[in-house]
Amino acid sequence: MQANRPEYTVLSHFETVYRPGERALASQLFEALGLKVVDSGKYVLGFVGDTASGNLLENSITTSEVTPEHWAFEQVLDKELQRPEVAELSQTYLQALKTAPQNRPHFGIAYSSLESWSAAVDGFQRAVEAHPELKGRAQIASKFVPGSPGAQTDYLHHAFIHTDIIGTSCLSLGLIIEFQHYAENPTPA
Secondary structure, eight states: OOTTOOOOOOOOEEEEEEOTTOHHHHHHHHHHTTOEEEEOSSOEEEEOSOOSSSOTTSSEEEEEEOOHHHHHHHHHHHHHTTSHHHHHHHHHHHHHHHHSGGGSSOEEEEOSSHHHHHHHHHHHHHHHHHOGGGTTTEEEEEEEOTTSTTOSOSSEEEEEEEESSEESSOTTTOEEEEEEEESSOSSOO
């Protein structure tokens, strides 16, 4: 433990990859997500707010170019996803991922106020509109507010962004990123 620092446990980072040649696009996506973007050479880092620890590499989403063996797998997977029997299944899953993402793999970024959440959602949409290369590759797939159809709680505002620009293991199907704001603390002390 570092001197004069309280003990803590935080989520350090979320590591992702991008396709060969899409580094600049990944940076644009991070900017659209409202992250502070730093290019460290090997990685593009997107910082989510301030770190609790003071370690500037924590509280980040990182991305780097997909490794050769991962890219070879992605190319085979892309080809297989074109087979009619697999294409239908993947489209069904992708539709469910976009329209009912709450119980499917994703990660979330929390906002402390409804105003900051709304600004982040609106800012993302404006960034996509301003950068044509993001259109069709990153979009708000679904949005839920308390009382809306599909909402799972009466205290959570959330917007789910689907992108295939970055991912963890299956770039073809993409990744879901959630912007969320709790109108009340669901776990009061």
